[in-house]
Amino acid sequence: MTNKGQDVTETYNAQGYAAVRQVIPPEVAAVFLSITQKAMGDTRESQARFNSAAQPLNKPAYDVYSYDYPAAMTLLWGLTPFMEGATGKALLPTYSFFRVYPKGGVCKVHSDRPSCEHSMSLTLGSSDGLIWPFAIGRRRLTDDDLGDRARGIEPDFGKDEYSTVNMKPGDAVLYQGVHYRHGRLDPNPNRWSAHIFLHWIDRNGPYKDHAFDKRALPGAAEFRF
Numbered sequence: 001m002t003n004k005g006q007d008v009t010e011t012y013n014a015q016g017y018a019a020v021r022q023v024i025p026p027e028v029a030a031v032f033l034s035i036t037q038k039a040m041g042d043t044r045e046s047q048a049r050f051n052s053a054a055q056p057l058n059k060p061a062y063d064v065y066s067y068d069y070p071a072a073m074t075l076l077w078g079l080t081p082f083m084e085g086a087t088g089k090a091l092l093p094t095y096s097f098f099r100v101y102p103k104g105g106v107c108k109v110h111s112d113r114p115s116c117e118h119s120m121s122l123t124l125g126s127s128d129g130l131i132w133p134f135a136i137g138r139r140r141l142t143d144d145d146l147g148d149r150a151r152g153i154e155p156d157f158g159k160d161e162y163s164t165v166n167m168k169p170g171d172a173v174l175y176q177g178v179h180y181r182h183g184r185l186d187p188n189p190n191r192w193s194a195h196i197f198l199h200w201i202d203r204n205g206p207y208k209d210h211a212f213d214k215r216a217l218p219g220a221a222e223f224r225f
């Protein structure tokens with residue numbers, strides 16, 4: 001696994017991803033996870049309000065989006081300077097989401113929409129502490145491939161070669177989610193596994209219109225005394 005610094009940027013731009021240890025301290029990952037779980041509630045019924053059947057999933061996960069959860073938005077915004085340093089690009093945030101996968105969950109091989117041009121998958125914690133690899137293809141998708149994204153969800157990489165990254169709480173993989181297919185091929189061995197996915201676009205790049213995920217923003221602040 002790569003450490004922080006110049007080699008991260010070179011690796012990220014050469015192979016479309018880079019693994020980084022302790023993007024946030026494991027203690028922060030653990031407390032972020034606890035705070036988020038408490039906000040979702042303690043009962044199954046309360047947590048099941050966040051059920052998601054997103055397309056690449058084989059079974060429902062729990063998803064909490066930054067649109068509804070300011071802590072997820074703030075972490076995304078706060079990690080922007082780090083991500084700019086790691087990618088060597090000037091970025092703006094798009095959106096982030098927290099996800100808990102159930103036991104046996106997989107994330108089928110897919111590529112992402114334009115708001116995920118520069119992305120981070122950050123591991124927060126799991127019930128059992130068992131490593132669950134993130135997989136990413138070695139082939140950069142062509143423009144023709146991108147046009148077929150909606151049909152591109154597959155159980156594996158087919159004949160394409162791929163790499164895997166193992167992460168502990170606080171560790172992350174930075175990846176170019178639009179141009180490199182990725183997923184988690186093996187069933188989650190933990191009773192649950194929690195992650196946050198953070199997304200940015202190049203503020204000078206082809207997807208710059210996706211800043212803030214094209215959401216309507218509030219007007220300028222005003223204060224009165």
Ligand SMILES: [Fe+2]
Pocket residue numbers: 110111112177182
């Ligand atoms: Fe993705």
